[in-house]
Amino acid sequence: MNAVDTNILIYAHDNRDAVKQAKAISLIESLSDGALIWQVASEYLSASRKLEPLGYSRAKAWQDIRGLRDVWTTILPSWRVIDRAEPLLNEHSLSFWDALIIAACIEAGVEHLYSEDFDAYPKINGLEIINPFR
Numbered sequence: 001m002n003a004v005d006t007n008i009l010i011y012a013h014d015n016r017d018a019v020k021q022a023k024a025i026s027l028i029e030s031l032s033d034g035a036l037i038w039q040v041a042s043e044y045l046s047a048s049r050k051l052e053p054l055g056y057s058r059a060k061a062w063q064d065i066r067g068l069r070d071v072w073t074t075i076l077p078s079w080r081v082i083d084r085a086e087p088l089l090n091e092h093s094l095s096f097w098d099a100l101i102i103a104a105c106i107e108a109g110v111e112h113l114y115s116e117d118f119d120a121y122p123k124i125n126g127l128e129i130i131n132p133f134r
Contacts, residue, residue: 001073003035003105004028005115006043008132013048013056013064020133027114027132034072037104039097041065041074075108092121102127 004027011017011024028034048061077100084103088094094102098117105113105127118129 001033001035001108001110002031002112002114003037003075003110004031004040005101005113005117006040006047007116008114009040009044009064010047010051013051013054013060015054023132028068031072034068035075035105035108035110036065036068036072037075037101037108038077039100039104041069043097073108075104075110077104078107081107088124092124094121102129 008024008027011020012028013021015021045058045061045065048056049058051061052058081100081103084107085096085099088099088102089096092099102113102118102124104110106125110127113127113129114132115129116131116133118124119131119134122129
């Protein structure tokens, strides 16, 4: 399975950087075995308000998340994810929220997480983290 971080979903709808937007759209469309992490969906719904001046509405954000939820596996939060996040915080220089995303991926058996935020950590506990914009 493959997952994307919030920034990938945002870039797919942000036309201010056409190159990143095209790469994000291509990546999302290519993931037939995608995993939608509950936290990423929540962050996206919150962060997408920044796209409103560009004509992207909250209603469209909700519609897009429902669409992904219909075709990708949804990874819901669990206490095991929180338990997995603690050692990630101790071993790596991650924010609490980033540790939760990585822990959710590891718990669910996700092999690749696409994000531009983890360049210092290309692999954590078997999870390969790929910056698609490099």
